Amino acid sequence: MPLLSLAHFTVIDADPITLIEAAQIGGYDAVGLRIVAPFPTDHIVPVIGDPDMMRSIKSRLADTGLRIFDVEAIWLSAESDVTALEPALDVAVELNAKYVVVAGRDPDRGRLADSLSRLCAAANIRGIRVMLEFLPYSEIRSLAEAIALLKDVGPANAGVLVDSLHLSRSGGSPADLAQYDQALFSYMHLCDAPAVPPAPEGVRSEARGGRLYPGEGGLWLADFMRAFPPDTPIAIEAPNEQRSGLSPAARASLAMSRTRRLLEEAGFK
DSSP states (O other): OOOEEEOGGGGTTSOHHHHHHHHHHHTOSEEEEEOSOSSTTOOOOOOTTOHHHHHHHHHHHHHHTOEEEEEEEEEEOTTOOHHHHHHHHHHHHHTTOOEEEEEEOOSOHHHHHHHHHHHHHHHHTTTOEEEEEOOTTSSSOSHHHHHHHHHHHOOSSEEEEEEHHHHHHTTOOGGGGGGSOGGGOSOEEEOBOOSSOOOGGGHHHHHHHBOBOTTSSSSOHHHHHHTSOTTOOEEEOOOBGGGTTSOHHHHHHHHHHHHHHHHHHTTOO
């Protein structure tokens, strides 16, 4: 069975300690921790610059045996100051995270490439791998666009994060991954959704609150998981507003039970 991580977005209302406890109850191996707000209007519990919170996180990780798998979510925009983002990378190092999730929001391709290059360099010297995530409502909208940007940048150590929903809603399919170096794909984001996508204006809202837990929808998830190298870690990212009345632990547990059933049905052991 591959490593299973609880992405913070699945229970985005949970503070870091509640996130860790929800993952323990749900039977996860790790968690993804949101330490940078993707948009100015997004609320997160501050971790950067809060030594008390850092101590609490480390203590709870030690108590539970879990670890921080990745940190998120740096959206590079026209206003991004890479130097100002370095404290987020330092937090990732202190929490022993292996990856930082990055997306592109800058419409100026040259400036975006430069920002990504400098961020990758800063992450690389810290032993952190940048995972560039494409989203249909960002400036890097597809797997091909993410690969092309990395080719332009030529970072020493960066990969592409493929989310099952974003792959589907960008018009892609699991077969697309075979066209590229498999070493780019350190892990995957897994969720489900109806096979038929919403209207274009509904893609962002679906991604941010209308996802289904793995196995509940109509996406090609078994083929998607098989498109990655064996034992590729899986981060379950499935925010679902209809289940917001459940506690973070209940949502995490339900998402895990659905995922384990899907893995078993698909022959993963």
